[in-house]
Amino acid sequence: MSNAALGLSLLALAALAALPFLDTGFWLALAINVAQYAVLATAWAMFSGPTRYVSLATAAFFGIGAYTVAVLGEALPWPLVLLVAGVIGAVMSLLVGFATLRLSGVYFVVFTFGLAELVRQLVTWFEVNVTRSMGRYVFVEISQAQILWQLLALFGALLALGTWLARSRLGFALRVIGEDETVARHVGIDTARAKVALFALSSVFMALVGAVMAPRWTYLDPAIAFNPSISFTVLIMALLGGTRSLLGPLLGVVPLAMLFEVLTARFPNHFSILVGVVFLLVVYALPQGVSGLLARLRRGAVA
Amino acid sequence: MNSTITRRGALGAAAAALAAPAVRAQGAPSAVRIGYAISKTGPNAGGAAITTIPNYEMWVKEVNAAGGLRLGQARVPIQVTEYDDRSVSEDTVRAAERLVNQDRVDFVLPPWGTALNLAVAPILNRAGYPHLASTAVTDRAPELGRRWTNSFWMLGTGSGAGAGLVEVLAPLKQQGRIGDTVALVSVADGFGIELANGMRPAFQRAGFRLTYDRSYPVGTQDMAPILAEAARGNPEVFVACSYPPDTLAITEQARVSGFNPKVFYTGVGTAFPLYKQRFGAATEGVMGVGGVDASSQRFQDYLRRHVASAGREPDRWASAITFASLEMLQQAIERVGRIDRAAVIRELQTGSFDTVIGPVKLQNNLLTDLWQVGQWQGGEFYGLMPLNKQGAKPAILPKPAWPAA
Numbered sequence: 001m002s003n004a005a006l007g008l009s010l011l012a013l014a015a016l017a018a019l020p021f022l023d024t025g026f027w028l029a030l031a032i033n034v035a036q037y038a039v040l041a042t043a044w045a046m047f048s049g050p051t052r053y054v055s056l057a058t059a060a061f062f063g064i065g066a067y068t069v070a071v072l073g074e075a076l077p078w079p080l081v082l083l084v085a086g087v088i089g090a091v092m093s094l095l096v097g098f099a100t101l102r103l104s105g106v107y108f109v110v111f112t113f114g115l116a117e118l119v120r121q122l123v124t125w126f127e128v129n130v131t132r133s134m135g136r137y138v139f140v141e142i143s144q145a146q147i148l149w150q151l152l153a154l155f156g157a158l159l160a161l162g163t164w165l166a167r168s169r170l171g172f173a174l175r176v177i178g179e180d181e182t183v184a185r186h187v188g189i190d191t192a193r194a195k196v197a198l199f200a201l202s203s204v205f206m207a208l209v210g211a212v213m214a215p216r217w218t219y220l221d222p223a224i225a226f227n228p229s230i231s232f233t234v235l236i237m238a239l240l241g242g243t244r245s246l247l248g249p250l251l252g253v254v255p256l257a258m259l260f261e262v263l264t265a266r267f268p269n270h271f272s273i274l275v276g277v278v279f280l281l282v283v284y285a286l287p288q289g290v291s292g293l294l295a296r297l298r299r300g301a302v303a
Numbered sequence: 304m305n306s307t308i309t310r311r312g313a314l315g316a317a318a319a320a321l322a323a324p325a326v327r328a329q330g331a332p333s334a335v336r337i338g339y340a341i342s343k344t345g346p347n348a349g350g351a352a353i354t355t356i357p358n359y360e361m362w363v364k365e366v367n368a369a370g371g372l373r374l375g376q377a378r379v380p381i382q383v384t385e386y387d388d389r390s391v392s393e394d395t396v397r398a399a400e401r402l403v404n405q406d407r408v409d410f411v412l413p414p415w416g417t418a419l420n421l422a423v424a425p426i427l428n429r430a431g432y433p434h435l436a437s438t439a440v441t442d443r444a445p446e447l448g449r450r451w452t453n454s455f456w457m458l459g460t461g462s463g464a465g466a467g468l469v470e471v472l473a474p475l476k477q478q479g480r481i482g483d484t485v486a487l488v489s490v491a492d493g494f495g496i497e498l499a500n501g502m503r504p505a506f507q508r509a510g511f512r513l514t515y516d517r518s519y520p521v522g523t524q525d526m527a528p529i530l531a532e533a534a535r536g537n538p539e540v541f542v543a544c545s546y547p548p549d550t551l552a553i554t555e556q557a558r559v560s561g562f563n564p565k566v567f568y569t570g571v572g573t574a575f576p577l578y579k580q581r582f583g584a585a586t587e588g589v590m591g592v593g594g595v596d597a598s599s600q601r602f603q604d605y606l607r608r609h610v611a612s613a614g615r616e617p618d619r620w621a622s623a624i625t626f627a628s629l630e631m632l633q634q635a636i637e638r639v640g641r642i643d644r645a646a647v648i649r650e651l652q653t654g655s656f657d658t659v660i661g662p663v664k665l666q667n668n669l670l671t672d673l674w675q676v677g678q679w680q681g682g683e684f685y686g687l688m689p690l691n692k693q694g695a696k697p698a699i700l701p702k703p704a705w706p707a708a
Contacts, residue, residue: 025403025405026397028400029396029400030397124491124520128496132496132500134491134493134496135417137421213393216392216393217393217422218424219421219422221492223346224392227391264389264394264397264398265386265401268343268386268387271344271389
């Protein structure tokens with residue numbers, strides 16, 4: 001993304017921050033949902049796009065961030081809680097990254113899916129055997145408007161980071177890895193380190209989104225925090241949008257979030273079936289995502 | 304929400320008011336709009352389909368058959384807006400926002416279960432809607448009632464239900480009718496843990512000994528090893544703080560292996576009609592959470608209407624309480640006589656209501672007078688405790704042997 005595009009995007013985010021002054025109810029709730037998935041899907045694509053590692057660990061990092069708030073929310077000032085959530089997300093992703101990023105293909109997919117379940121079972125074990133209670137209450141004085149602002153700020157930071165990354169040596173290394181990992185190793189790229197670094201960056205954002213969202217639900221248990229459907233939703237949104245460019249995932253997030261909203265409102269009894277059909281259509285009709293389609297159309301127009 | 308009055312909207316409203324028939328000229332709306340988001344899919348769907356949805360549907364049907372809610376002189380029918388929350392907190396939050404701010408319903412009925420009730424509580428509180436949480440059971444209910452004064456917690460606390468069992472058993476031990484050994488198993492999840500937490504200290508105070516105390520993860524399929532270990536010490540009392548699938552599995556396993564302690568208690572699901580269908584005469588003497596006063600005419604009448612409306616019986620724990628919460632809402636609205644949510648909340652806080660579970664008056668936004676322990680006796684799940692509550696039955700002890708299958 002060029003500096004001008006980045007500047008425009010940040011300006012647009014700043015304008016969106018005015019939304020809570022226009023509506024504090026439904027539209028704010030919808031905007032929070034879109035912003036949440038925008039950060040998650042963009043963070044997902046930042047790692048999975050160039051490396052082509054399909055990760056289903058989104059729920060694991062989201063959940064660990066949310067749980068950090070549930071545990072520390074009332075004990076520490078809010079910025080510190082966010083900091084701890086980010087650090088925990090980073091540490092966990094480094095551990096996981098060094099252990100698993102040597103895996104590739106389907107093994108990595110399966111492992112990351114298992115990771116969310118593993119963390120969930122560990123948290124459950126801890127709650128049952130140590131704290132002897134399950135389900136935590138999040139009574140933090142954070143308004144819905146503040147949740148939106150934090151998500152927009154996260155998204156802005158993510159865009160800036162992504163823009164910098166695309167121009168950096170790390171970003172270049174990752175693109176080479178995505179094209180051919182063996183070649184990357186032969187030209188002297190430390191592939192493991194590059195992948196782990198990016199995995200950690202992406203995971204920190206996911207953990208922060210979980211932390212920011214937790215006060216919205218008042219009550220958290222492991223099943224809510226580590227809900228695997230978060231991983232799948234993020235994946236399908238990023239695939240629909242396209243992972244090749246920084247704003248690509250957004251092209252999937254906005255239409256799908258709106259579509260889910262319309263489907264729940266108009267067809268509450270057929271939601272799951274219709275979503276399944278949409279997923280099939282996305283994979284069959286738009287293998288390169290919306291951004292890929294746009295790029296193809298543009299090339300067509302030039303030719 | 305303040306910039307939405309447009310000129311066209313105001314004109315439209317004025318035109319509608321002019322065109323309205325004479326009844327509505329007295330200030331009554333053409334319909335009372337009631338909205339709810341309920342789990343039609345996802346892990347909560349089973350519980351919602353047993354306890355919540357049939358009661359919501361039956362209440363709306365009955366009220367509308369009578370012409371609607373009485374607002375002053377007029378009868379105003381109920382118009383329902385419903386959504387599927389898919390058992391997801393985030394979806395529940397958005398559905399509640401949509402009901403309150405987009406659909407602008409007059410009243411919102413709560414979702415099923417503790418987690419989702421807590422998810423909507425701050426929204427309903429901010430918007431000033433009454434919140435009758437009839438399927439949420441949490442030890443923090445007293446605190447929640449104080450925190451959100453528009454919220455009413457109708458299903459007691461887990462530890463209250465746990466301690467209630469010991470209140471039933473302690474006198475029986477003193478009379479020498481049961482010994483002091485207890486085997487306790489509990490599911491590692493919210494209510495199972497709270498129930499067991501309520502029991503342990505109460506058992507200790509009453510002089511019982513725990514010969515076995517173990518928890519198992521949610522979704523455990525095979526109960527045979529746990530039950531075999533629990534039965535090893537030949538305990539007088541067996542307690543399972545279980546969830547519906549485990550309740551069925553534990554009962555089945557105990558029956559098959561002939562484990563028949565003097566007291567056999569299982570958790571959530573014991574009061575379900577499904578339990579009676581599955582085990583028939585073998586339910587005799589099984590204790591569990593919940594209970595009803597089956598001798599009351601009001602309950603029998605409710606039972607009959609529920610079967611006619613939903614095609615199946617209600618459960619013997621939260622079903623009648625859910626319906627009672629709707630009757631309370633109806634009576635509060637009718638006493639106020641107009642759509643005035645603040646006044647309805649005040650009425651719910653202070654009023655007395657006549658319901659299928661008997662007269663109800665909430666204490667600090669809590670329903671405190673409810674059945675904590677029940678027992679299957681002759682095909683009905685009677686309330687045993689509180690011991691002095693109207694309709695309380697003495698416990699059958701010892702539990703009869705499992706009949707041959």
